Amino acid sequence: MSTFDINHIEGYRTSLSRLMPSGFAWSKDKGSAQYAWLTAKAIEFNDFEQYTYRTVEQFYPHSTCNRFAEWKRAVGLPDACFAESSEISLRTQMLTRLRGLSGLAYDDSSPAAPESIKSMCAVIGYDVDVWYSTPFRVGRDAVGDHLGALDGVLNVQINRVCEPFRAGANRVGDRLEMCTQTGLELVCYLTRIVPARFTINTIF
Template identity: 30%
Template sequence: MALSRADYHAILHALAPPGRALPRDPETLWQRLLEARAGAFARLDGRADTLLEEADPRTAVDLLPDWERVTGLPDPCVTGEQTASERRDAVVRVLTGTGGASRSYFEGLAADLGYDVTVEDYTAHTVGSDVAEPLRGIDWRWAWTVRGPEQSVRYFDVDGTVDEALATWGNERLECVISRLKPAHTLVLFAYGEQ
C-alpha cells in the first residue's frame, strides 16, 4: 500500500535537522517545500504500487501495449478495434496457450474468442464401416468442420472503456484464427446455423 502525502511530509519533517534555518511552522516556505516534495514522493509511490498490477497481463492497462509487443500481438486476424478486455485476453491466451490439434483445443480456442462452436471430424468409409455411415473417400480423414450459430454476437464487457461498441457481430475472426492455427495437412470447413 502506498504512503500518503501526509505520511511523506511527516517523514521529511522528521528527517530535517533541528534549527532556526528549517522552521517547523506550517506556513513557512520550508514547510511548503517539504509538502510539495511529499506530494511528489506520494505520486511516485502510488505509481510503484500500480506497477505491480501492470506486471500481470490480466490487469495491465498502461503496459498493455508492451505486453502486446512481447507476445507479437495484435493478431493478424483482428480487423478493426478490439476492446481492452479482448486485448488482455489475447495476451494471456498467447502466454498460457500450449497449442494443440484436438477437438477440445479448437472448441476452447473458439470459446476464448467468444464463440460457441463444436468440432466434427470425419473418417473414410472402409470395408468394416457401418452401412449407415456416409460414403467418404480417403481424403475425408484430413477434413473437419467447425459448427457454430448463424449469428455470433460478442457483447460489451464491464472491463471495457466508454468508446467501445456495445456489441459486435460476425465470424471472420473465428475463421481466420482457426485457419491460421489448424494443422497444416488438414482442411477446415465452417458451417453456421446447423449446430
C-alpha cells in the same frame, strides 16, 4: 481506482521531521513554517512514488494503456485473420497469446483435440461444436453421435453467427438477420492453428 493509488504523505513528513535538528528554532507544530515545508516535501516524495508505480503499471500487459501498441507488436497483433478488431478484442487476443489457453480438457491438449479447438474459438468470441466422424463401434458410440469414415475431416459448426429479427427486440428498419460475425475470420484462424493433416469442414 488503480492498484497503485497510495498516500504516504504522513509517513514521509514524519520521516523528514526526524532528520531535522531539535530545538525551539525548529518547530514541528502545525502552522509553523517548518511544518509547511515538510508537508510540501512529503507531497513531492509521494507524487514521485505514485509516478514510479504508474510507470510500472504501464509495463503490465493486463493494465497498460500507454504501451498497448508496443505489447500488440510484441505478440504479432493485429492478427491478419481479424482485420477489424476492437480494442477489447485486441487486448483479449494479446493476453491469450501471453498466458496461453485455459480450461482445456487436459494440460497437454493437442491443437487438434475437439475440446481444445472449442476453447480456442471461445476465446475469440465463437460458440462452436467440433467433432471428427468415426466408424460406429458397439459399446463406444451412442444414439446421436456423429458417425462416418475416419477420413481426417474436422467438422466445426459455428453457432449463432447471425440473429434473426425478433418482435419486441428489434425495430422497424432493422435487418431481418443481424450478423455480427461472418465466420470467415474463424476459418482463417482454424486453418492456421489446426495441424495440416486435417481437412476443416466449416458448417454455418
